[in-house]
Amino acid sequence: MTDHTALFETIGALTENGKLRRLAGAFARFVATLGNTPPPLLLASVLLSELEGRGHSCLVLADLAGDPSPQLGWLDGEWAALRAAAAREGAALPKNANGWRKALHDCEQVWSVGTFDFNQPLVLDGERLYLRRYWRDEATVAASVRSRAQAGTEAGASTAADTGAIRGWLDKLFHHPVRDGGPDWQKIACAAALRGRLAIITGGPGTGKTYTVARLLALLLAMAGDEAHGLRIALAAPTGKAAARLKQSIDSALDELAGRLGSALPLRELAARMGAARTLHSLLGARPDTRSFAYNAGNPLEVDVLIVDEASMVHLEMMAALLAALPPHARLILLGDKDQLASVEAGAVLGDLCAQAESGNYDGATCDYVLAAAGETIPAAFRERDGGPLAQRIVMLRQSRRFGGPIGQLAMAVNRGDSDAARDVLRGDSGGRLRWIEGARPGDVLALALQGRPGTGAGYRDYLERIQAGPGDDHEAWVRDVLKRFEQFRLLCAVRVGEWGVAGLNEAIEQKLDSARLIRRRGEWYVGRPVMVTRNDYATGVYNGDIGLTLPDPLRPGSLRVWFSDGEAVRSVLATRLRNVETAFAMTVHKSQGSEFTHTVMVLPPQANAVLARELVYTGITRAREFFTLVSPNAAVLAEAIGERTQRASGLREALGT
Numbered sequence: 001m002t003d004h005t006a007l008f009e010t011i012g013a014l015t016e017n018g019k020l021r022r023l024a025g026a027f028a029r030f031v032a033t034l035g036n037t038p039p040p041l042l043l044a045s046v047l048l049s050e051l052e053g054r055g056h057s058c059l060v061l062a063d064l065a066g067d068p069s070p071q072l073g074w075l076d077g078e079w080a081a082l083r084a085a086a087a088r089e090g091a092a093l094p095k096n097a098n099g100w101r102k103a104l105h106d107c108e109q110v111w112s113v114g115t116f117d118f119n120q121p122l123v124l125d126g127e128r129l130y131l132r133r134y135w136r137d138e139a140t141v142a143a144s145v146r147s148r149a150q151a152g153t154e155a156g157a158s159t160a161a162d163t164g165a166i167r168g169w170l171d172k173l174f175h176h177p178v179r180d181g182g183p184d185w186q187k188i189a190c191a192a193a194l195r196g197r198l199a200i201i202t203g204g205p206g207t208g209k210t211y212t213v214a215r216l217l218a219l220l221l222a223m224a225g226d227e228a229h230g231l232r233i234a235l236a237a238p239t240g241k242a243a244a245r246l247k248q249s250i251d252s253a254l255d256e257l258a259g260r261l262g263s264a265l266p267l268r269e270l271a272a273r274m275g276a277a278r279t280l281h282s283l284l285g286a287r288p289d290t291r292s293f294a295y296n297a298g299n300p301l302e303v304d305v306l307i308v309d310e311a312s313m314v315h316l317e318m319m320a321a322l323l324a325a326l327p328p329h330a331r332l333i334l335l336g337d338k339d340q341l342a343s344v345e346a347g348a349v350l351g352d353l354c355a356q357a358e359s360g361n362y363d364g365a366t367c368d369y370v371l372a373a374a375g376e377t378i379p380a381a382f383r384e385r386d387g388g389p390l391a392q393r394i395v396m397l398r399q400s401r402r403f404g405g406p407i408g409q410l411a412m413a414v415n416r417g418d419s420d421a422a423r424d425v426l427r428g429d430s431g432g433r434l435r436w437i438e439g440a441r442p443g444d445v446l447a448l449a450l451q452g453r454p455g456t457g458a459g460y461r462d463y464l465e466r467i468q469a470g471p472g473d474d475h476e477a478w479v480r481d482v483l484k485r486f487e488q489f490r491l492l493c494a495v496r497v498g499e500w501g502v503a504g505l506n507e508a509i510e511q512k513l514d515s516a517r518l519i520r521r522r523g524e525w526y527v528g529r530p531v532m533v534t535r536n537d538y539a540t541g542v543y544n545g546d547i548g549l550t551l552p553d554p555l556r557p558g559s560l561r562v563w564f565s566d567g568e569a570v571r572s573v574l575a576t577r578l579r580n581v582e583t584a585f586a587m588t589v590h591k592s593q594g595s596e597f598t599h600t601v602m603v604l605p606p607q608a609n610a611v612l613a614r615e616l617v618y619t620g621i622t623r624a625r626e627f628f629t630l631v632s633p634n635a636a637v638l639a640e641a642i643g644e645r646t647q648r649a650s651g652l653r654e655a656l657g658t
């Protein structure tokens with residue numbers, strides 16, 4: 001047995017250079033304590049742990065046999081250094097995936113699926129190596145999605161009377177004609193969702209996912225007959241903000257429908273009965289200091305219908321926990337934009353589930369059913385004889401209702417990977433919705449942060465001046481107004497470090513606002529400081545991703561509280577009680593998911609890097625409600641980013657046959 005001096009020295013050097021996280025080396029050391037550890041296993045363990053930190057749920061052996069550098073953003077011979085270290089220990093690394101599989105299969109720390117299980121920490125499943133936890137989560141998601149999708153097809157044999165009733169209700173619920181002459185995918189989504197225990201409605205911003213799901217709820221109510229009053233419906237989303245938005249949109253859609261349909265359906269009663277939308281953490285009953293939830297397979301959620309919005313942000317572990325806790329009879333309805341960035345944590349579940357959503361792949365039975373139940377003909381381009389059960393459960397909405405202007409065109413060009421078109425749209429908008437600052441200097445970002453650009457509102461100046469104007473008589477109304485104004489403008493960065501990253505820009509913006517006398521920095525906390533919570537904190541009730549603003553405590557002069565929106569209400573926490581927060585004038589595109597701002601500014605770094613890819617650019621652009629400004633010190637980086645795709649290693653697509 002070797003002590004792996006050469007390998008651990010190289011791992012240590014890469015860690016010092018920021019190429020590996022500390023945990024990767026620590027995990028490899030742990031694996032080495034469990035038994036004989038040939039160099040290939042040590043290398044695989046380091047890389048697997050590193051990839052997990054970058055959102056991959058497994059290590060694909062073919063990548064290991066080739067060169068994993070692209071996934072790791074390694075450019076400077078890091079992989080060659082690790083190989084050389086293995087060679088110094090006298091080990092020749094396997095040349096192909098098969099060789100790696102054989103080498104790993106023989107290790108006592110690895111469980112090869114299908115053999116006797118000793119609960120080893122690593123799992124080898126076909127061409128992939130997993131940390132056991134992710135293998136188990138992926139297996140749970142695959143099995144649950146498969147059985148829900150299948151159950152749907154079997155349960156789909158609704159009677160002709162049912163189908164006729166669905167048709168009647170859909171015609172009442174969807175009274176606007178579609179504008180592009182294609183089929184009404186919203187109607188199709190509702191009809192398809194009624195067929196089974198799983199429905200996935202995907203689409204870009206403003207394609208009507210919430211509009212559709214509100215009608216789906218009405219339809220479920222209508223079809224439940226005598227049981228309608230007992231139907232238990234829950235709404236959830238990965239973040240508090242997304243949950244509040246979901247509830248607000250559904251309530252107003254149900255209210256509008258109730259006004260139009262009168263007493264035909266108890267829609268207002270339904271809205272009241274549903275209660276607030278919850279974060280997934282709270283829905284599942286997250287418990288401090290443990291990964292387990294109060295609701296699980298042994299203690300399932302008490303729901304008949306669960307609607308989850310912003311599903312692209314749901315990571316693998318959370319999706320596995322959710323599916324495990326959902327009773328078999330319940331319907332799960334996932335809403336989300338499959339083209340957005342995947343979750344911060346490992347997995348790309350919605351993207352994997354929706355891998356074939358563009359092409360539809362509906363089988364004959366679905367097409368017949370949709371024609372009968374929704375009166376819609378699925379065009380030939382979306383038909384396929386054997387699309388598989390999951391394809392029948394997914395509907396992609398294709399027409400945006402509020403994103404048709406230049407911002408929508410830009411988002412679509414980016415999504416298609418057409419960087420020429422993206423550049424033309426950015427340069428060609430004369431209406432002021434879009435602006436591209438090419439060859440930008442840091443001062444350009446600071447000027448935007450201070451006062452926006454003409455015609456778009458006043459950057460951060462607006463909410464800070466409102467703070468300075470003071471609360472007047474109604475403190476809560478003032479807090480709400482300040483929070484609302486802060487949501488008008490946001491600076492998003494592609495990266496964290498450097499002059500063009502979150503850290504550098506937050507510091508520079510604070511200085512700028514301080515010298516403009518809009519804030520008065522005194523230590524860490526000051527009036528007007530926006531903060532983002534970086535870790536769930538059950539004691540104070542704030543969660544990862546929550547954004548709050550620091551304001552004086554009205555009851556205790558001299559002390560500061562941080563206020564958060566809580567749906568229509570506001571709540572506050574003493575500033576000094578918040579430990580895991582960071583300043584949020586600039587935030588990453590990743591963390592902005594689920595939010596929209598009137599004017600969004602996206603800052604790209606001067607050089608391409610591993611995280612800069614099409615999904616990130618698309619997500620940044622689609623955070624803009626009315627105005628979008630792109631800031632890039634090096635114009636070429638935009639095309640490079642659009643040309644890159646984020647590929648997360650996962651076995652889910654294969655397991656689901658998507």
Ligand SMILES: Nc1ncnc2c1ncn2[C@@H]1O[C@H](COP(=O)(O)OP(=O)(O)OP(=O)(O)O)[C@@H](O)[C@H]1O
Nearest residue numbers: 176186204205206207208209210211212249401402
């Ligand atoms: N069929 C339709 N007829 C009329 N208006 C519609 C229709 N579908 C959607 N809308 C309107 O378009 C707007 C966007 O719809 P909605 O908010 O449901 O989209 P979304 O896909 O949920 O957006 P987001 O990605 O922001 O969550 C809303 O104002 C909605 O009322």
